Amino acid sequence: MRLLETVATHAYGAPAKQLARETGLALPTTYHLLRTLVHEGYLRREKGLFFLGDAAERLGRSGARQKRRSTVAETLAHWRDRIGVPVYYAMYREGEIEVVHVSDSPQTPAVPEWADFRETGHAHAIGQCLLSQLDEDARRDHLARYPVQPVTPYTVRDNDALLRRLARTRRMEPVVERQEYAVGTVCAAVPITAGTTVATVAISLPVHQADRLLPAAHRLQAEIGRNLGSLAFSISI
DSSP states (O other), X not given: OHHHHHHHTOTXXXXXXXXXXXXXXXXXXXXXXXXXXXXXXXXXXXXXEEEEOHHHHHHHHHHHHHHHHHHHHHHHHHHHHHHTSOEEEEEEETTEEEEEEEEOOSSXXXXXXXXXXXXXXXXXXXXXXXXXXXXXXXXXXXXXXXXXXXXXXXXXXXHHHHHHHHHHOOTTOOEEEESSSSTTEEEEEEEEEETTEEEEEEEEEEGGGGGGHHHHHXXXXXXXXXXXXXXXXXXXX
C-alpha cells in the first residue's frame, strides 16, 4: 500500500530506487513488490519508471463511488431526522426510473415497494416528478414501455390523462400524489436540476397526516437548496 501511495504521488513515474528510498523499504523487497504489483495490474512499468495501473485506477473509482453513496445516505438521513419523514432519492437513467437510496426508520417507515417502482412511475410522486422533467417524446417513449395501469382506485386512468397532468406541472414545484400508488399513503417529490440529469428527492406520509405533506415538501426543498452542492456529487452514482 505504501508503494501504491508513493507511486500515486509521481504523475510522471518513478524508478525503483527512488520508491525504495521514499517508502523506507529495502531495495530487494521493493523490487519484489513492484514485480508483483505489475503482474497484478496495479502498477505498470515504462522505461524503468513505475506508474499506477488499470487495477489501481479501478480501485480508486470504486472507492470514490462508495464515498459518494455514503454521503448520499448521510444527507438523506439528516433530512429524515430533521423533517420527520422517510426520504427517497431517485434518478431517471437510461430510460428507467431508479430509486438510488431510501432513508427511513421504525418511527418513519418507507412505503413498501409492493409494485415495481420502474413499471408504476405513473402512480407515484417519484415517477411523476421524473417524467415531468422529460420532454414530450421521452415521456411517450417511457409510457410506450410502461403504460398506465390501475394500481389503486386513485391512480390516473390512462396515458393521455397522465400526459396532460405532467404538462401542467410547474417547473421546480413539488409533485404530489395521494393514494395513487399505495392506499393510505400520500407522497411528494421535489425535482433536482443538475445539468441534463433528471433526479428527485421525495417524501411520504400516512394519509391521516396529509396536512403535513406540503409543508414538509417545501421544507425539504429549502434543505435541498442549501445542500445542492453536496448532493450534486452523487449524480454519477
